[in-house]
Amino acid sequence: DVVLTQSPLSLPVTLGQPASISCRSSQSLAHSDGFTYLNWFHQRPGQSPRRLIYKVSNRDSGVPDRFSGSGSGSYFTLKINRVEAEDVGVYYCMQGTHWLPYTFGQGTKLEIK
Amino acid sequence: EVQLVESGGGLVQPGESLRLSCVGYGFTCSSYWMTWVRQAPGKGLEWVANIREDGSEKFYGDSVKGRFTISRDNAKNSVHLQMDSLRAEDTAVYYCAREPFDLWGRGTLVAVSS
Numbered sequence: 001d002v003v004l005t006q007s008p009l010s011l012p013v014t015l016g017q018p019a020s021i022s023c024r025s026s027q028s029l030a031h032s033d034g035f036t037y038l039n040w041f042h043q044r045p046g047q048s049p050r051r052l053i054y055k056v057s058n059r060d061s062g063v064p065d066r067f068s069g070s071g072s073g074s075y076f077t078l079k080i081n082r083v084e085a086e087d088v089g090v091y092y093c094m095q096g097t098h099w100l101p102y103t104f105g106q107g108t109k110l111e112i113k
Numbered sequence: 114e115v116q117l118v119e120s121g122g123g124l125v126q127p128g129e130s131l132r133l134s135c136v137g138y139g140f141t142c143s144s145y146w147m148t149w150v151r152q153a154p155g156k157g158l159e160w161v162a163n164i165r166e167d168g169s170e171k172f173y174g175d176s177v178k179g180r181f182t183i184s185r186d187n188a189k190n191s192v193h194l195q196m197d198s199l200r201a202e203d204t205a206v207y208y209c210a211r212e213p214f215d216l217w218g219r220g221t222l223v224a225v226s227s
Contacts (some may be wrong), residue, residue: 039214047206048208048217049150049158060215092158096213101174102148102160 002026002098003033006091006105013083021108023093025074030097037096040069043107046088052091053078074078090113115139116218117209122221125199129225133194134217143167145186146212149194151205152220159205163212165193175205199225205218 003026014020029036039051051060053069056076066081080087093105117143121133135147162173162183171183182195190207206220 040215048219050215050217051215054213054215094158094214099160100172102163104158104160107157 001101002029002095004093004095004103004110006093006106009106009108011108011110013080013110015085016082019083019110021078021091021093021110023071023078024065024078025076025095026031027098028073029076029095030073031082036072038069038071038076039096041076041092042087042089043092043096044086047089049092053105057080073077083110083112117211117218118165119207119209119218119221122207123125124224124226126227127225129196129199130195131199133196133207133209133221134224135192135194137190137192137211138217139177140211141178142190142211143183147185148193148210148212148214149183149192150208150210150217151203151223152208153202153205156205161207162194164170166203176205199223 041049043049057069090107149161185192208220209218
């Protein structure tokens with residue numbers, strides 16, 4: 001199974017400051033079809049996950065442009081330009097290139113300082 | 114409104130069974146692979162099982178293989194998860210999601226305890 005390792009696991013951030021989360025894969029997530037199936041999700045306390053980014057860098061509808069995804073191969077990053085209060089929660093990366101099974105990172109908990 | 118609604122969770126004893134259901138609203142489930150993901154209390158996300166659009170292919174995570182069965186009823190726009198031989202470690206919120214994971218339900222809690 002593909003192992004996704006996120007860092008940091010805890011991320012205290014001051015409002016208005018940038019934040020960055022990395023996701024490292026145990027093997028390349030580049031698929032033979034030319035796409036890289038790496039998603040990012042945000043889960044607020046008590047809510048279900050919401051997809052923010054798909055195929056590395058594509059923002060989902062309604063996701064603010066302060067969120068951006070980048071990376072290739074085995075290294076990926078989620079960046080938030082200026083953190084807002086509504087951004088608190090846990091962020092997960094997930095790979096779909098080498099499913100079965102789909103695998104998720106451990107999660108990164110973002111909190112406001 | 115496009116949404117997924119899960120039901121069927123509850124408290125059961127080890128070894129017992131439970132059947133979860135997920136109904137789609139505002140879209141046609143038969144056009145999508147559908148999947149179940151679970152989250153143990155205070156833990157991360159774990160993919161459980163998925164099923165092809167027409168139900169012809171089903172796949173399972175190692176931790177549930179042989180005990181859980183995924184099915185679908187496209188006429189009722191629904192997906193189900195039959196969970197047998199439940200264990201304490203199956204305790205989790207179970208989410209139904211539409212692949213490619215762009216739509217999730219609110220989840221239903223399954224607790225396995227004696």
